[in-house]
Amino acid sequence: MENNLKKVDIIFEIDEKQSPLAILEKTVKRPADEIILDLIDSGLKGRGGAGFPTGLKWKFTRNEDNEVKYVICNADEGEPGTFKDREIIDRVPEKIFAGMAICGFVIGAKEGYIYLRGEYNFLLKNLQKKLDEFNAGMKKAGIEFTIYIKSGSGAYVCGEESALFESMEGKRGEPRNKPPYPTVAGYNSKPTVINNVETLVYTTMICHMGPERFKALGTKDSRGSKVFSVSGDTPISGIYELELGMPLNEFVDGFGDGDTKAVQVGGASGHCVPRKKFNDTIIGFEGIPTGGSMMIFNSTRSMYNVLHDYLEFFTEESCGQCTPCRVGCQQLLKGIEAVKRGERPPAYLDDLKKLTATMKIAAKCGLGQSVGNPFNSIIDNFREEIIY
Amino acid sequence: MSTTEVLVKELVEKNGKTRNSLMPVLQGIVHNEHFLSEEALLCVARELDLSAADVYGTASFYTFLDTVPRGKNIVRVCKTITCHMKGKDEIIKALGNALKIKVGETTNDKKFTLLTANCLGWCHKGPVMLVNDDIYPDLTTQKALEIIEEYAKDVK
Amino acid sequence: MSKYLVNLKINNMPIAVEEGTTILEAAKKLNFRIPTLCNHPDLTVAGNCRVCVVEVKGARLLAAACATPVSEGMEVLTNSEKVRIARKHIVELLLAEHNADCTKCFKNGHCELQDLSGEYRIGDHVFLDLVKPASKIQDISSPSIVKDDSKCIRCQRCVRTCTELQGVSALGVVNKGDHQRISTFLNKPLHEVVCTNCGQCINRCPTGALTERNYIEEVWNALYNPAKFVVVQTAPATRIALGEDLGIQVGERVTGKMVSALKKLGFNKVLDTDFTADLTIMEEGTELLTRLKKALVDKDEKVVLPMMTSCSPGWIKFQEHMYPELLDNLSTCKSPQQMFGAIAKTYYADKINIKAQDMIVVSIMPCVAKKFECERPEMRDSGYQDVDYVLTTRELAMMIKQAGIDFDKLEDDHYDSILGESTGAAVIFGATGGVMEAALRTAYEIVTGREVPFTNLNIKPVRGMEGIKEASIKIKSVKPEWSFLEGVELNVAIAHGLANARKLMEKVKSGEASYHFIEIMGCPGGCLGGGGQPIPTSPEIRKKRAEAIYSEDTEMVLRKSHENPEVAEIYREFLGEPLGHKSHDLLHTHYKARKRY
Ligand SMILES: Cc1cc2nc3c(=O)[nH]c(=O)nc-3n(C[C@H](O)[C@H](O)[C@H](O)COP(=O)(O)O)c2cc1C
Ligand code: SF4
Ligand code: SF4
Ligand code: SF4
Ligand code: SF4
Ligand code: FES
């Protein structure tokens, strides 16, 4: 894959001279406002999918007047096609801890939680061991911050931040109404910063290396690099840290198997880009944003099956509380089946597309709102495959 | 006191008597008893002063918090797209044949339950399965059968 | 704390409202109605049905009007093209997973979903039918409540009711995704779980998914059966609410019309539960004084205080499930409905020369728990089931409509005698605090020989809609036989809605408060807000019903239970004295502990 793609090594880079704990100790000696300015300056946006500027999120939470605040690391990674957080947790957990502690220092929180999806329980033992050491290290360094681990139990929607809080509070993972946002009322209704695993590592690294190196990467709207989870029809599936803002055709040149028909960018809830659009698709916030998942399909794959799988996933994983999503997902799934079987005319697909427009604006959370992404992009580009 | 009661009391002791500890308590029970029995759910409700329906409703939200009896070893084969492309159907078929059960069922000797799961986060190494908490990527049917064999022999 | 005013525009009309107001509330002020389903004035905001979505200019998403607070400069459109399309889609989606056989549905004509789909003229079904055959199997295990999943729109109003107002949580949301539904602990039938049969969930269910088990046909059959002598009793709170279901405005009393309608329906005798409410006061008041004496004078350790009222069967079942250790605190008095049944099939049947086995006792109740209560095995002291059928206020309204009676035009009529006479003290049983007030009016007078020291007998401290009320009355200058009560400060407490009852029980258990007497009503507001009352319900509606009850009381000639001449007569002719042998056999009962799930 040695072509135009710019490989980067920030996330997994191990600096022998300065451990994450040392970075933390160094950073907490600086004024909190300066750290926020650095983060804003770096242009770092959340890597969990929504892409909210991290510096601002921290700033808002810092500005909240409350004795108790929390930092939460979202390690619920459940988006089909995404597996980069697992690798990060496995390889550089201290960098996550350091990011959380820096955040705690900035916003004034004393407790941090890692919400680890139940499917990653096998990571627990090692993670807890490293965490105990790190907690002890912080204590020794006089940093008043403790991190705990909470486990999920198999519910994709708990990756949605407010559902995650509900789950941590011992409830069903049903997303909350917004506002209030987590910066005002998150876990236990206290001001909370919730960040993706990867985001937190970048904050550590920006504090370590200064915003410049990060800022120099990527484009105006998509600063820095990102860890991609590459899977599907590729000879070199795996995890790659790449500069943001790359055109999709370069990515396919580097990763495809020569017969790539489509790439699903951003997981099941992302967009499917067909070959003819590779050239003018940018991977980044100005083009198609992604939490890191890149699923490659070659010409042997049925896009009907792909869409069917996605819809089945959402039908099962919807929390089920709101009408547009609970019933909408089932309608989309049963709808394409009906069209396939000839029980509904092909034009029914257009009725379903209109339904996704409603789901996009009327569903309660990001899950229901984004089901239209794969649906429309696959129907629009592979209509024949769906019908016949 | 039954063993379940003792277990629940221990878990509540360890995690605290508040609603916030409901998940770890339920997870702890499943870890030990493979599923949440009526007795266990009632015990949790009593210890945490929650309604039984509420505890059940919460548990039923989470795929891993089973409320129907499960075998000693729970096999979950990923059924999501990449694993689908890479042959999860064959794996499921092979396991089903070997264990003589269908997806969702438990063997007569209560050793295995065969289930499917949504994306397990190993798409680059599909097909994959979880057996209890352990992950097995890059499966072939043969590999899958060998792994099950190990569990059958209680080696694992 | 004074609140900021927020300026916004709704459909281009400017308005300033207090910070924290929702878009829904602000729109209402401008007379824009936004449809809602999951929202209810008694419950916390859920924001899950999404029919209330509105467009906020500049926002990517539509906002749920019920769940979104206003903000400065906001411009809201409640009926834009986007909104209409989305709203219609949402109603269509709800109907797609709905068993919409309206013509066969008990809620036909009283259903919020039906109204909404009518309003939007949902015609051809665009979407696929998703009703699961299994969901059509109704849960009819409970004698009070029918649960039909195929009619459920998952608004969770019932769950919030059962949890927030009743503190019971018999119902919960289970599973997720397409399997999500409303259910009980391990999907057990309703009669096996902690459900108190209060019916509050029915009052707030927008559809036909939760309804009362109805006995209308059974009652018609009884009325048409010439071999049966059918008597009817009407609970205090029916007379102030029945009109709501018959085109009369909230808060208007219809006592006379109701009696008239019942006679037209063909009941052989129209009698009043208010009579046995007065009787209850005699029994319960005496029981309280006896307990006080045993506790204060005899220092009898077995006597438990506080004594708690027992006229609300929802509350009784709650206590049996939740606080079995406090069952001895409950008064042993049956509820007025059951006292009535027992008296009707003994004393009254004898008096009018009817065989008990030929008599059918029907109750008109604001309550669905009474349907369960009349089937309790303990409630057969006459040798037969004391009360045969319980109809809710709503069911009576249906019967009146079926009979083609123009209710509004009816002349007032009077209850038959005997068992038809009552006092103002009985009427106020229908409001929270009413039993307490009635008991105090009588007990105070028995003990001191004087009326309670409150203007016009109105004991204001025990009235009102506060969840838990407390009061103390100093007892002074007692009659010689009550000397042990001289100077005693009688502490009483009142709770309505089982969530408040729970709070009070915790206080009792912890010993934080020491009361002598506690009144509990299972439903918010007391029976006037009962699970069998006309739908809808809200704090305002309940307030108006309460006003109606207290004005009924004020207008009565007799306002103290012990002044009821028929009550005096029954003691003279039949019962002997309160707590006497006959009373014990017919008017008192016992309770049993139940499982907590
Ligand atoms: C259905 C759904 C699932 C999500 N799952 C995850 C997840 O697994 N991990 C994650 O970091 N963010 C996930 N998110 C996004 C989070 O809600 C939140 O935006 C994110 O954790 C914020 O962190 P960031 O700003 O660092 O990206 C999910 C959102 C939705 C709507
Ligand atoms: S959009 Fe789906 S997941 Fe989100 S709240 Fe609604 S039903 Fe739940
Ligand atoms: S619940 Fe409402 S919409 Fe449904 S069948 Fe009954 S009346 Fe019709
Ligand atoms: S009747 Fe009362 S206790 Fe029973 S489910 Fe309904 S609200 Fe809950
Ligand atoms: S039973 Fe009624 S109140 Fe409860 S969720 Fe269903 S429709 Fe709503
Ligand atoms: S699709 Fe199977 S692990 Fe992701």
Ligand code: FES
């Ligand atoms: S009424 Fe607002 S979301 Fe249901």
